[in-house]
Amino acid sequence: MIIAALQFQPAFLDVDANLSTLASYLESVDADLVVLPELCTSGYFFRDAEQLAAVAEDADGPSLRLFREIAAERNMAIVAGFAERDGAAIYNAAATVFPEGRVEIYRKVHLFAEEKRLFTPGDRGFPVITWGDRLRLGVMICYDWRFPEAARTLALRGAQVIAHPSNLVAAPRLWKPVMRTRSFENKVFTITANRNGEERRDDERLVFHGCSQIVAPNGTFLEEVDELYEGWLTAQIEPSKADEKAFSPWNDIMADRRPEAYEL
Amino acid sequence: MIIAALQFQPAFLDVDANLSTLASYLESVDADLVVLPELCTSGYFFRDAEQLAAVAEDADGPSLRLFREIAAERNMAIVAGFAERDGAAIYNAAATVFPEGRVEIYRKVHLFAEEKRLFTPGDRGFPVITWGDRLRLGVMICYDWRFPEAARTLALRGAQVIAHPSNLVAAPRLWKPVMRTRSFENKVFTITANRNGEERRDDERLVFHGCSQIVAPNGTFLEEVDELYEGWLTAQIEPSKADEKAFSPWNDIMADRRPEAYEL
Numbered sequence: 001m002i003i004a005a006l007q008f009q010p011a012f013l014d015v016d017a018n019l020s021t022l023a024s025y026l027e028s029v030d031a032d033l034v035v036l037p038e039l040c041t042s043g044y045f046f047r048d049a050e051q052l053a054a055v056a057e058d059a060d061g062p063s064l065r066l067f068r069e070i071a072a073e074r075n076m077a078i079v080a081g082f083a084e085r086d087g088a089a090i091y092n093a094a095a096t097v098f099p100e101g102r103v104e105i106y107r108k109v110h111l112f113a114e115e116k117r118l119f120t121p122g123d124r125g126f127p128v129i130t131w132g133d134r135l136r137l138g139v140m141i142c143y144d145w146r147f148p149e150a151a152r153t154l155a156l157r158g159a160q161v162i163a164h165p166s167n168l169v170a171a172p173r174l175w176k177p178v179m180r181t182r183s184f185e186n187k188v189f190t191i192t193a194n195r196n197g198e199e200r201r202d203d204e205r206l207v208f209h210g211c212s213q214i215v216a217p218n219g220t221f222l223e224e225v226d227e228l229y230e231g232w233l234t235a236q237i238e239p240s241k242a243d244e245k246a247f248s249p250w251n252d253i254m255a256d257r258r259p260e261a262y263e264l
Numbered sequence: 265m266i267i268a269a270l271q272f273q274p275a276f277l278d279v280d281a282n283l284s285t286l287a288s289y290l291e292s293v294d295a296d297l298v299v300l301p302e303l304c305t306s307g308y309f310f311r312d313a314e315q316l317a318a319v320a321e322d323a324d325g326p327s328l329r330l331f332r333e334i335a336a337e338r339n340m341a342i343v344a345g346f347a348e349r350d351g352a353a354i355y356n357a358a359a360t361v362f363p364e365g366r367v368e369i370y371r372k373v374h375l376f377a378e379e380k381r382l383f384t385p386g387d388r389g390f391p392v393i394t395w396g397d398r399l400r401l402g403v404m405i406c407y408d409w410r411f412p413e414a415a416r417t418l419a420l421r422g423a424q425v426i427a428h429p430s431n432l433v434a435a436p437r438l439w440k441p442v443m444r445t446r447s448f449e450n451k452v453f454t455i456t457a458n459r460n461g462e463e464r465r466d467d468e469r470l471v472f473h474g475c476s477q478i479v480a481p482n483g484t485f486l487e488e489v490d491e492l493y494e495g496w497l498t499a500q501i502e503p504s505k506a507d508e509k510a511f512s513p514w515n516d517i518m519a520d521r522r523p524e525a526y527e528l
Contacts, residue, residue: 109525113514125525146517148412148449149526156527174448174483181445184438185412219438250377253410261373261389262413263420264523 001135003161003189004031004234007212007225009197012043015055019066026070026078029232033135037195038081038108038142038165039092045199045206049090052118056083056090059103067097075099077131079139079193081165089120094139094165096129104129109150112143126150128157135161135239138188142166145175145182145192149264155186156254160242166194172211172227184219187253188242196227217242265399267425267453268295268498271476271489273461276307279319283330290334290342293496297399301459302345302372302406302431303356309463309470313354316382320347320354323367331361339363341395343403343457345429353384358403358429360393368393373414376407390414392421399425399503402452406430409439409446409456413528419450420518424506430458436475436491448483451517452506460491481506 006025011017018041026034038044041063042055057063067078077098084093084105091107092115098104107122108115129137138154140162154162162182168175175192183190196210213224214235222235246252270289275281282305290298302308305327306319321327331342341362348357348369356372356379371386372379393401402418404426418426426446432439439456447454460474477488478499486499510516 109522110520113512116514121522122525126527143515146449147521148416149521149523152412153525153527177441178445178448181442184442185410248377250380251407256374257411257413258373258385259413259528261386261417262528263390263417264526264528 001033001239002031002234002236003191003214004029004034004232005191005193005212005214006034006036006232007194007196007210008037008230009195010037010040010043012045012199013051013055015041015063018042019063023066023070025232026074029234031076031234033077033137033161034079035163035165035191035193036078036080037193038094038167039083040080040165040195041082043199044167045201046118047201049118052083052090056085058085059095059105064095064097064103067095068101068103071097071099072101079163079165081141090118091122092119092141094141094163096137096139096163098131106139106141108141108144110143110147126153126157128154128159138162140164142168145179148182148185151182151186151188151190155188159188160239161189161191161237164190164192166192167208168194169206169208172209176211176213179213180215180219180221183215183217185253187217187245189217189237189239190215196230265297265503266295266498266500267455267478268293268298268496269455269457269476269478270298270300270496271458271460271474272301272494273459274301274304274307276309276463277315277319279305279327282306283327287330287334289496290338293498295340295498297341297401297425298343299427299429299455299457300342300344301457302358302429303347304344304429304459305346307463308431309465310382311465313382316347316354320349322349323359323369328359328361328367331359332365332367335361335363336365343427343429345405354382355386356383356405358405358427360401360403362395370403370405372405372408374407374411390417390421392418392423402426404428406432409443412446412449415446415450415452415454419452423452424503425453425455425501428454428456430456431472432458433470433472436473440475440477443477444479444483444485447479447481449517451481451509453481453501453503454479460494
C-alpha cells in the first residue's frame with residue numbers, strides 16, 4: 001500500500017482556491033491513502049465565529065463532494081481536515097473519503113488555544129475506521145499528539161495506521177520525536193501531514209512549521225521533509241506489520257500491559 | 265533540590281562488593297535525592313531462580329540497612345533497585361529510603377524478557393511517595409518506559425519527579441527520546457539511572473548501554489552522559505515546576521485531557 005501526506009500552504013478563507021490547489025495535487029499523486037493537513041480547505045487563523053461559519057460545511061458541501069469524486073476517480077482513500085458544520089455546532093474535523101463514496105468523520109477531541117472559542121469539542125471519541133480487509137485506520141488531529149491516550153486508544157482498537165492532519169505551530173524539535181514515540185510505543189504507522197506558511201490577523205502572525213513525516217511501527221522515519229517543502233511525502237507500507245506487537249518471544253507491548261495498575 | 269543519578273557497572277552476584285562500591289559513591293555525592301540503577305546490589309543476568317534467591321533480601325537485609333544508614337548520615341533520599349524477597353516471592357524492586365528511616369518500595373509492574381521466569385510481577389501498581397512538602401516522587405523501573413501509562417499514572421497521582429532505575433539493553437536512540445517524551449507529555453522531571461558494562465552467562469552476553477539522563481518537564485536534557493561514563497549525573501531542580509501543567513492561558517495538558525474518550 002502506498003501512503004502519502006501533503007504539505008502545502010492553504011489560502012486563508014478561500015475555499016475555492018484551496019479546492020483547486022488540492023484537486024491539482026490529488027491528480028498528481030499515485031497512492032492508496034493520502035492525508036491532507038488540518039483545515040486544509042479554509043486555513044486556520046479565524047478572527048471570530050462568523051469568519052469560521054463562512055467556510056464551514058457539512059458532508060454534502062463542496063469540499064467533501066470534490067474529495068468523493070477524486071477518491072472514486074483515482075481509487076484512493078483521502079483523509080482531509082475541514083471545518084464541519086452540524087446544526088449549530090462546528091467541529092475541527094477530518095473526513096476520510098473512500099473510493100466507493102463512504103465518508104467517515106473524526107472530530108478533534110483536544111482543542112488547541114483559540115479553537116476553544118470557535119469549535120465544539122469532538123463528541124465521538126477515537127473511532128477506528130475499517131477499509132475492508134485492506135486497512136484499519138485511526139485519525140487524530142494536530143494537538144491530539146500531546147496526549148498519549150489518543151494514539152493508544154486507536155491502537156488498542158486495532159488501528160494499523162494513524163493519519164494525523166495538522167496545523168502545528170509547536171517547534172518540530174518537540175512534536176517530531178513525540179510522534180515518533182506514538183508510532184514506537186504502539187507499533188503503528190503514523191502519517192503527520194502538517195501545513196506550512198503563515199497567516200496574519202490584524203497585527204498577529206501565526207507560523208506553521210511543516211516538517212511532515214511518516215513513521216514506521218519500529219520508530220523509523222520512512223519519510224520526512226523540511227519546513228519549506230511543498231508537495232507529497234510517500235512511503236510504501238504493509239499495514240499488517242502494525243499487527244506484530246511482540247518484539248521477542250518474551251515480550252509483546254500490548255499483551256504486557258497491566259491496565260489494573262493504570263489510572264485513566 | 266539537587267538530584268543525582270549513578271551510572272556504574274555492578275559486580276554480578278557479589279552483593280558485598282556492590283555495597284562497598286555504592287557506599288563509596290554515596291559518600292562522594294552532595295544531593296537531596298539520588299537514584300541508583302535497577303538491581304544495583306546484585307547485577308542482572310541470573311541463570312536461574314537459585315542464583316537470584318541467593319542475592320534477594322527483604323527490607324531488613326544488608327542492602328537496605330546500609331542505604332538507611334547512609335541516607336540518615338548524608339541527609340538524602342536514596343532510590344535503589346534491588347531483588348526484594350517477600351515470603352516465597354521475589355520482586356524486581358526499587359526501595360526509596362529516606363533520612364528519617366522510612367522505606368517505600370516499588371515493585372516492577374512490567375517484566376522484561378527472562379525476568380518473567382524469575383520475578384513475581386509487581387502487585388502494588390504505581391504509588392506516589394510523598395516526602396513531606398519537599399517532593400512527590402514516582403518510581404518506575406527500566407522496561408516500564410515502553411508503557412505511556414506508567415509515567416502517566418504517576419503524573420496523574422501528582423508525581424513531580426519520576427526516578428527510573430534501569431538496566432536498559434535497548435538502544436539509547438530508542439529509549440532516550442521516549443523517556444524525554446515521558447517528561448514532556450506529563451511535564452515532570454525524569455531521572456534515568458542506567459547501568460553500563462556487560463554480563464556473561466555460559467556463551468551468552470548482555471550489554472547495558474548507560475547513557476543515563478535527567479530531563480526537565482519541558483523536555484530539556486538537564487544532564488546526559490555517554491555509554492562508558494562512570495559516576496554521577498546531577499542537576500538542580502525546583503520540583504514545583506512540575507506542578508505547572510498549563511503552557512498558555514488556553515491550554516493545560518492535564519485539564520485538557522478527555523478521559524471519556526480514552527480506552528484503558
